[in-house]
Amino acid sequence: MLRRQHIQGFIVAVFFFCPLFIFAQAPSIADLERQIEERQQRYAEKLKQAEALEAKILLLENNELDYAARLAQARKNFEVRAPTRDIADKVCNALAQEWMQSKFDGMQLYKPCMVRVKVGQIVAAGATTFSFADGKAYGFDMTVQGSLESILDSIVPHEATHIFNALDVGRPLPRWADEGVATLAENESERKRQLALAQEVNGTNRFIPLRDLLDITEYPKNMSHVLTLYAEGASLSDFLVGNASTASGKQWTREEARQWMVAFMQNGYVKGWDAALYNLSKTKEKPLGSITNVAQLHNAFTQWLKRKDIEPYVFKITPTDSGKNTILPVNYFDEEKNIVVPAY
Numbered sequence: 001m002l003r004r005q006h007i008q009g010f011i012v013a014v015f016f017f018c019p020l021f022i023f024a025q026a027p028s029i030a031d032l033e034r035q036i037e038e039r040q041q042r043y044a045e046k047l048k049q050a051e052a053l054e055a056k057i058l059l060l061e062n063n064e065l066d067y068a069a070r071l072a073q074a075r076k077n078f079e080v081r082a083p084t085r086d087i088a089d090k091v092c093n094a095l096a097q098e099w100m101q102s103k104f105d106g107m108q109l110y111k112p113c114m115v116r117v118k119v120g121q122i123v124a125a126g127a128t129t130f131s132f133a134d135g136k137a138y139g140f141d142m143t144v145q146g147s148l149e150s151i152l153d154s155i156v157p158h159e160a161t162h163i164f165n166a167l168d169v170g171r172p173l174p175r176w177a178d179e180g181v182a183t184l185a186e187n188e189s190e191r192k193r194q195l196a197l198a199q200e201v202n203g204t205n206r207f208i209p210l211r212d213l214l215d216i217t218e219y220p221k222n223m224s225h226v227l228t229l230y231a232e233g234a235s236l237s238d239f240l241v242g243n244a245s246t247a248s249g250k251q252w253t254r255e256e257a258r259q260w261m262v263a264f265m266q267n268g269y270v271k272g273w274d275a276a277l278y279n280l281s282k283t284k285e286k287p288l289g290s291i292t293n294v295a296q297l298h299n300a301f302t303q304w305l306k307r308k309d310i311e312p313y314v315f316k317i318t319p320t321d322s323g324k325n326t327i328l329p330v331n332y333f334d335e336e337k338n339i340v341v342p343a344y
């Protein structure tokens, strides 16, 4: 039990010290007002941050929606027949993404390109056929085969490039350029392989002189000549794009490089290669430096091939590439029933 004097002492202590305590701790009206103001400021800042985050989320959602809508639109250009729905979906997506990165994004083919897919341990290959009438390409039909990985990262971009070139030019293109530009779209190891082969034949009688190469419109009958044409076409395209983009002072996307090559081909077609090269040397940019004719281009190209350190040109990645893993349903061809099953 507390003794009386202790209770008294406690009361005295409370009596004497409490006013002091209250006096020391009690905030003034001005203090309270300041605290309220500070809190209001903090809340206002937090609100601002929240609003900014909300706007960011909305933008991302809109971008995603926009991307999905564009992808769905681009996919309508392809009618894919594949062993499974999943494979059809992936191939159609890969083609649509190529479409979105081209200048044809937003445009629609009159009739979708039929795409037949064979997946397995078979040699990776592709072919696209089409016709021309009145300077326009139509009736696209594509076959792609190989492992699913090689189909998606090399064959599809290659074959899609043939479609873009045909749509752009509306007539048959020189083989070296059409195949060369299409090969630029393939994966790095394939492009390195083509460079190595061009280096290997350079200086031998297998090498096709540029004077002949530039004008070849059909595939050679001899298979080893076909391989040389591909290797030289791909390497020459790499050489031209590398020089021209360096002269322009910026790294190009694949589509920018393709468009430059198409313009180069058009000039060669209309004026002849010597005149086309001469005209380029007279431009302010001089995309190929002092090269003014085919003989000089041949020399510069073969000298370049002799270098040990040549690498495929590295393209700038476009924002569309970042959405590559988006998978959406796609129309599917049922082989058994022989009907197209719409995904939606």
Ligand SMILES: [Zn+2]
Binding pocket: 158, 162, 178, 179, 182
């Ligand atoms: Zn090809």
